[in-house]
Amino acid sequence: MESKCENCIVRQFNSLRALSKEELKKVSDSKISKKIKKGDSLFVEGQKLDGVYCVREGVSKLSKLSSNGKEQIVKLTNKGEVMGQRSVVAEDFTNLSATAINDMEVCFIPKEIISNTLNTNPNFSLEVLRHMAHDLKEADDVIVNMSQKTVKQRLAEAFVYLKKNYGEDEYGFLLLTLSRDDYANIVGAATESLIRMISEFKKKGLIKTSGKKIGVVEEQTLQELADGF
Amino acid sequence: MESKCENCIVRQFNSLRALSKEELKKVSDSKISKKIKKGDSLFVEGQKLDGVYCVREGVSKLSKLSSNGKEQIVKLTNKGEVMGQRSVVAEDFTNLSATAINDMEVCFIPKEIISNTLNTNPNFSLEVLRHMAHDLKEADDVIVNMSQKTVKQRLAEAFVYLKKNYGEDEYGFLLLTLSRDDYANIVGAATESLIRMISEFKKKGLIKTSGKKIGVVEEQTLQELADGF
């Protein structure tokens, strides 16, 4: 049974909250709910998107392949985010691939509805604009981090970020479990280098591990490390 | 004597082309033309902007200081670009500083006009949205380059970019002359490392130099280098 957008809390967090009742109804009627299994991809770099994806549940990574074949993760999506907006707005191919990090529930919204609403509801345009402005600012920050911080600093920052944004379980392990490979692709380092750094952090008592799971022990120290002492 | 936006060719290249005659007149009447000397800054990171800047002439660098005190150049602006849009749209402090690389002529447009027009003219919003979408895509590309390419590759890419976007003089030297320091801050490397790389490129005959001026000699080879052979 398909649920309605009108009742979806997730909407509060994204640009769809600027829609009128009628517009929302249209979206609700034409949307398609999908379940995406961990590891499956929602879309792939270079593809033409027919719409956007609204994330109800689960986390995905937005990544891009570099010419040397390595993957770089540009962003992790949060519950409530809308993916593919950039591509639909610019009527452009996606520049990123989206892959589910855990099982996801998303709603696909056809692009016609989005572009129609963009043309007629200035509030919606503005809302999308604000979100994109926010993404752009974050992207600028990532650029600076990538070029000016060491792998160690970026990793420390990543742990703090993951804890803040996705929380931890009752034993203090991060709820979002990433492979070492994913970590490497987030901080932009070789997997082996990254694993070594994790070992070092563990040895120093900043984090704890249990299999793939990682827990933040000394958040404060990690933050200081990320900021360069 | 102030010229009018209506007759300004630069407008064709930016989001202002979506304005109606009346809207354009309002902009024209309230804009303030400014001359910025090479090296002077238009605005500084963390500042609240009261409007946007439309570039009529000259080039500026958009940069950000990292916690270690180093500057990272995130983007060079082209003639016709509008700066400060992100900040005005998001009603946020600027995350970037803008500094003139050569003498500039810009028009300052108060933010009230921009936000009013955003609220009433969906075409304008869409146009701004498209530009921001474009910037976001470019930022993603920069992130990938920063983390996956070597300094050598990024520098090769920078030369090709500068030639394509700003052209060269009759002797084959880049019209946009940057200091070695600026180059270092674009590719994200130590100035000394960068200078060494320039020497290497020169020795290999890929570029030529004359004082601060640099000329692209083997564009094709540089491009291949940037792409990783």
Add this chain to the structure above:
DNA sequence: AATCTATTCTGATAAATGTCATTGTTTCAA
């Protein structure tokens, strides 16, 4: 033209990070 100052350049060395090879450990499905 001589001087000054900022910038560019070079060398020596250290630190950070990547690569390749190999082994140990989980995970998951048959």
Add this chain to the structure above:
DNA sequence: TTGAAACAATGACATTTATCAGAATAGATT
């Protein structure tokens, strides 16, 4: 439950890049 496949960890070494110190040069200024 067990064994294959995927993942994680470590060692040895190569490469890239940063840092510090100092010399050379260009460009502005008198």
